[in-house]
Each structure stands twice: as C-alpha cells, then as structure tokens.
Amino acid sequence: MTTVVNYAHRGASGNYPENTMIAFEQAITLGATGIETDVQMTKDGRLVLIHDEKLRRTTGVNALVAETLADEVLQLDAGSWFSPEFKDARIPTLEQLLELAKRTHTIVNIELKNGIVEYPGLERKVIETVQSYRMSDQVIISSFNHYSLIECNRIAPEIPTGILYMEGLYRPWKYAKSVGASALHASRYAVLPEWVAEAAQHDVIYNVFTVNDPAEMKRLMQAGVAGIITDYPERLAAILRGQ
Incomplete structure (x- = not known):
C-alpha cells in the first residue's frame, strides 16, 4: 500500500464539532x-x-452566512450542538486555519x-488569502461548482484544483483535464x-470522500488513491502505521 x-473531513468531525479550531487541531494530533x-x-x-449555507444546524x-456580518458569525457558539463541553467553539476564519496549517506543515483542501x-x-478572495500566506503549494481547492474551478485555474494555475462529484462521470480524468483540475x-x-x-x-x-470504515480505507489504498477524506483521521493513521 502506498502512503x-x-x-x-471538516477536521476530526467524528469526535469534535466540525469546522472549528479544536476539530482542526485535534485532527493533526490524531495523525491527519x-x-x-x-x-x-x-x-x-x-x-x-x-x-x-445556513447557520442554523451548527x-x-x-440566517444565511451570506446575510450575516462577520462580527456576529464569529461570536456564535458552534460547538454546543455537538456537545455541551464544546460551547466555547467558534466558527473560524480561513486565516486561522492557514496559520495552523503553515505552522504544522499540513495540507489544506479548501472546498x-x-x-x-x-x-x-469568492475564488479571487480565497486565492489571494492563500497567496498572502505563501501556501500555494500546500493547498488544493475543490468544489462541486466546476465553473468556479475554471475561474480558480484562470486566476492561479499554480494552485491545484479537484472536481467534486458523487457518481456516474464517464472517464472523469478526461473531464478533469478539460476543467484544468489535477484531482x-x-x-x-x-x-x-x-x-x-x-486516471x-x-x-x-x-482524493476520496467520506471514508470512515477501516476496511474500505484499505481497499482504496490498495486501489492507489492519493488521499482519503475521513471523519476519523485516527483510524486511517493507525492503518498507515501498520496497526
């Protein structure tokens, strides 16, 4: 098996509130x-x-994120829905995650x-933020909106992109090339x-999502995938350690 x-996936979201700094930090501790x-x-x-798109679930x-000011969004409790012990968790900014990833040499897949x-x-703003941290070689941008990926490749062809899809694409590697995506x-x-x-x-x-079963992780590794997106990074880390 290759590494x-x-x-x-959204940090260690199986055990921590998704898309919070504690979920990101713990993911790295767990081997992500x-x-x-x-x-x-x-x-x-x-x-x-x-x-x-709505703030309600977490x-x-x-209210919609798009209709809410940042000062309000960043003060919201984004952890209690998961467990009362995480009531202090907040919605982070992209800058906060990039700072963590730069410090820990972690790859960031930005959807x-x-x-x-x-x-x-959105595309230009994300790219300019990544470039301001000099992390173009540490980031991959993905989206289900493939027009958006074409725009990203136009703005910054040096930042790799990945097309998100659920099923049924015929010869998807050819389609990926047509979009300018490498993943x-x-x-x-x-x-x-x-x-x-x-491919x-x-x-x-x-890069395959969202894989939580160790047997399926092993199958995909044997198939030669480059990345596995999981809610439980500790499970994949254990496999990679040979446990």
Whole structure:
C-alpha cells in the first residue's frame, strides 16, 4: 500500500464539532496530514469556515452566512450542538486555519461552497488569502461548482484544483483535464482500481470522500488513491502505521 494523504473531513468531525479550531487541531494530533474544510463569505466579505449555507444546524441561528456580518458569525457558539463541553467553539476564519496549517506543515483542501449561494469574487478572495500566506503549494481547492474551478485555474494555475462529484462521470480524468483540475474528489462509491490506474496515466489523482470504515480505507489504498477524506483521521493513521 502506498502512503495517502490523511484528510480530516471538516477536521476530526467524528469526535469534535466540525469546522472549528479544536476539530482542526485535534485532527493533526490524531495523525491527519491534511485538513478538509468548507469556505463561505459573510455579508461584509470575510472568509469563514462552515459547511451549511445556513447557520442554523451548527449554531442555532436561522440566517444565511451570506446575510450575516462577520462580527456576529464569529461570536456564535458552534460547538454546543455537538456537545455541551464544546460551547466555547467558534466558527473560524480561513486565516486561522492557514496559520495552523503553515505552522504544522499540513495540507489544506479548501472546498468552495458556492453551488447554492453564488458569493461573487469568492475564488479571487480565497486565492489571494492563500497567496498572502505563501501556501500555494500546500493547498488544493475543490468544489462541486466546476465553473468556479475554471475561474480558480484562470486566476492561479499554480494552485491545484479537484472536481467534486458523487457518481456516474464517464472517464472523469478526461473531464478533469478539460476543467484544468489535477484531482478527482469522488464519492467513495465512484472509485474502482482500474479507474484510479487509468486516471494516473493522465496525471490525475483521486482524493476520496467520506471514508470512515477501516476496511474500505484499505481497499482504496490498495486501489492507489492519493488521499482519503475521513471523519476519523485516527483510524486511517493507525492503518498507515501498520496497526
């Protein structure tokens, strides 16, 4: 088995509140070599890390991120929904995660969450933030909005991109090349060893989501995927250590 990048999905979200600094920090402690997160933009243009377009599920506030000012978003309790012990957890900014990742030499997979809410200028703002930290070689940008990835490749072709998709793409490595992406961020249901091998012949890698079963992690590693996105980075870390 080859070594894969151990991407913690929204941080170590199996045991900590997703997309919070404690989830990111603990993921690295647990053996993650990459962090997967979601970026959106507040009403006043700040880049914040949250999966849902609405604040409701993780903070209890029934409002869109896009319609809320950063000062309010960053003060919300983003941990109590998961467990009362995490009541002090907050929604972080992209800058906070990049600072952690730069310090710990961790790869960051930034998913642009602009499939439902458009967030004009999101691509450029994310790229400029990454470039300000000189982390272009430590980041991969992914999205289900493939038009957005084309825009990212136009602005900063040196930052790799990955196309997110669920199922059923025919010869996805060819499509990835047409978009300018170097990675396929595929659902675990859409990965077969022969596809991984053929993609590799076209210099396209697979980063697979969201894989929590150790047996499935081993199957995907044997298939030759480059990265596995998991809620439980400690499980993949144990496999990589040979335990």
